[in-house]
Amino acid sequence: MKGVVHFFSREITLGRRNRLILGLGSMTFFLSLILAYFGTIQNPGAEKGVLGFSSFEATVISLTALSTYLIPIIALVLGFDSTANEMETGSFELFFTYPLKKSEIYFGKFLGLATLLVVSTTTGFLVAGLIIGWKIGWESFGIYLNFVLASNLLGLTFLALSFFFSNLVEKRAQMLGLNLFSWFFFVILFDLGLILLLVALEGRVPQEVASAVLFLNPADLFRFMSTATIENIRNSYGIAAVVAHNFFSLKVLILTLALWVALPLCGGYLLFKRRSIKR
Amino acid sequence: MIEVRDLCKSFGSSSVLRELSFKIERGSFTSFIGPNGAGKSTLFRILLGLVEKSRGSVIIDGSEMKHPGWSIELKKRMGFSPENLYIHGHLTGREFLQFVARIKGDSFSKVDEMLDRFQLTLAAHRKVATYSKGMKQRLVLAQALLGAPDLLFLDEPTGGLDPRGTLDFYDILGELKSKGVTVVMNSHFLEEIETRMDRVGILIGGKLVAFSSPSQLIQSSGLKESITVQFKSIEKGQIPERFQSRAKQLEDHSFLISCSRDEKLELMKEISSRGSELQDFQLIVPSLSDVYHSYLRGADL
Numbered sequence: 001m002k003g004v005v006h007f008f009s010r011e012i013t014l015g016r017r018n019r020l021i022l023g024l025g026s027m028t029f030f031l032s033l034i035l036a037y038f039g040t041i042q043n044p045g046a047e048k049g050v051l052g053f054s055s056f057e058a059t060v061i062s063l064t065a066l067s068t069y070l071i072p073i074i075a076l077v078l079g080f081d082s083t084a085n086e087m088e089t090g091s092f093e094l095f096f097t098y099p100l101k102k103s104e105i106y107f108g109k110f111l112g113l114a115t116l117l118v119v120s121t122t123t124g125f126l127v128a129g130l131i132i133g134w135k136i137g138w139e140s141f142g143i144y145l146n147f148v149l150a151s152n153l154l155g156l157t158f159l160a161l162s163f164f165f166s167n168l169v170e171k172r173a174q175m176l177g178l179n180l181f182s183w184f185f186f187v188i189l190f191d192l193g194l195i196l197l198l199v200a201l202e203g204r205v206p207q208e209v210a211s212a213v214l215f216l217n218p219a220d221l222f223r224f225m226s227t228a229t230i231e232n233i234r235n236s237y238g239i240a241a242v243v244a245h246n247f248f249s250l251k252v253l254i255l256t257l258a259l260w261v262a263l264p265l266c267g268g269y270l271l272f273k274r275r276s277i278k279r
Numbered sequence: 280m281i282e283v284r285d286l287c288k289s290f291g292s293s294s295v296l297r298e299l300s301f302k303i304e305r306g307s308f309t310s311f312i313g314p315n316g317a318g319k320s321t322l323f324r325i326l327l328g329l330v331e332k333s334r335g336s337v338i339i340d341g342s343e344m345k346h347p348g349w350s351i352e353l354k355k356r357m358g359f360s361p362e363n364l365y366i367h368g369h370l371t372g373r374e375f376l377q378f379v380a381r382i383k384g385d386s387f388s389k390v391d392e393m394l395d396r397f398q399l400t401l402a403a404h405r406k407v408a409t410y411s412k413g414m415k416q417r418l419v420l421a422q423a424l425l426g427a428p429d430l431l432f433l434d435e436p437t438g439g440l441d442p443r444g445t446l447d448f449y450d451i452l453g454e455l456k457s458k459g460v461t462v463v464m465n466s467h468f469l470e471e472i473e474t475r476m477d478r479v480g481i482l483i484g485g486k487l488v489a490f491s492s493p494s495q496l497i498q499s500s501g502l503k504e505s506i507t508v509q510f511k512s513i514e515k516g517q518i519p520e521r522f523q524s525r526a527k528q529l530e531d532h533s534f535l536i537s538c539s540r541d542e543k544l545e546l547m548k549e550i551s552s553r554g555s556e557l558q559d560f561q562l563i564v565p566s567l568s569d570v571y572h573s574y575l576r577g578a579d580l
Contacts, residue, residue, distance in 0.1 A: 097328070
């Protein structure tokens with residue numbers, strides 16, 4: 001499995017050169033600070049109507065709302081761009097003639113990109129968290145760390161999904177379309193559709209079933225996980241979170257998100273293994 | 280040895296390769312020529328195990344290719360230089376070759392040797408994005424030679440090279456020939472391959488219309504040699520009678536006369552014996568390019 005290491009190193013070098021780590025890290029750092037300072041006025045734990053760093057609870061609630069939209073699209077674009085570029089530039093054509101297993105190429109690339117994503121987002125969030133903690137104290141820092149972990153799992157899930165969708169089709173435009181649709185579906189459409197369904201069924205769906213359905217959406221799982229350690233979430237974060245928190249522990253949420261990483265990643269590999277050069 | 284039997288490839292209803300059969304001996308140099316869309320690249324991709332064949336068989340040294348391609352052991356013996364490869368611009372030339380060397384189990388000293396052989400040492404530390412087309416082509420050729428392959432597939436290897444780079448490349452190929460490396464190429468540069476290839480395959484419309492040595496292709500083509508003669512004044516009468524119908528006036532004092540190989544000396548003797556004021560003459564021998572174009576004309580392309 002030396003090939004995994006070679007492709008992992010290559011992705012890291014490329015990510016370092018094109019300033020991906022720096023860009024993503026800076027973005028998460030500044031967004032965290034800006035949201036923590038300006039965006040927490042209405043959140044639990046914040047002093048109403050006063051600007052400034054208030055609490056990790058308030059910060060995490062704001063960041064969760066933003067990350068649900070932002071991290072999936074970053075991860076999807078990262079995975080799509082990498083796969084589409086290798087395909088279009090003829091790199092796969094060359095790699096497939098090297099004495100390597102396809103699994104070494106596929107998993108080496110995923111591990112490299114995953115490391116870039118995790119290192120950049122963790123660094124950005126953590127540095128911002130340290131500044132916030134320095135200002136307001138470390139009492140609820142664990143809540144923030146839980147959010148960082150959840151963000152990473154969300155990023156990895158959507159990176160794995162991008163590996164799956166990018167190997168499902170052949171053309172760059174199709175890859176882009178599928179990846180964008182998956183973002184639209186999981187981040188926006190899924191919850192909207194579920195709410196409409198629940199309203200249409202006029203409460204005839206048991207709570208257990210409703211919350212189980214939410215497990216089909218990694219974006220919802222992320223929301224639940226990142227706020228799972230906040231006590232007064234019930235008052236501020238919607239019915240879905242309340243339902244999920246009632247039924248599922250943090251461990252279950254972590255395990256389910258990990259499955260959301262593993263399943264599309266393995267599915268993508270089966271597609272990649274069958275991939276041949278069509279040009 | 281590479282043996283291809285009744286190889287067919289279709290994409291949907293479009294037939295790209297039609298019942299190709301040929302053998303490539305170990306240590307020989309073979310080039311496929313043909314117009315764009317003739318199926319050369321598809322044939323290459325099938326030989327490399329990148330594209331699945333529709334029918335027929337491909338056998339290398341006794342191993343028949345099975346889906347999804349060649350074994351790791353066989354791939355270790357192969358080198359491939361694609362026609363169009365856009366190496367990631369953020370890597371330097373040396374980093375790219377080191378990446379390939381690690382995969383192929385070659386040493387970094389071989390990387391330096393390749394950089395030197397392909398005159399890239401001075402640019403080795405630069406990002407590939409700053410390379411010219413010719414430099415990128417040399418880099419792609421260099422990576423194909425890493426791992427000391429004994430079977431090389433080169434798709435349009437001299438496409439982006441300047442004349443000096445082309446000569447250097449063929450010098451390197453000459454060294455590989457002495458080491459017994461088998462080379463399979465696609466090329467549009469017929470003058471380059473005529474004197475350097477042991478076998479040439481002409482692919483037209485997915486069919487292998489000819490597969491032989493360049494000299495045999497020329498001999499069997501039926502194309503005649505011709506002579507251009509230039510006199511001091513225009514006088515068709517100076518040309519022997521039996522050649523007059525085959526003489527075509529080119530410019531003021533020149534005629535192009537078609538003749539067979541055997542007639543060539545006879546023609547020159549007769550012209551000189553008539554005391555014609557011959558200024559100059561030139562023997563025109565059919566080339567691989569003439570043969571190729573005659574096949575194209577035959578195929579009405």
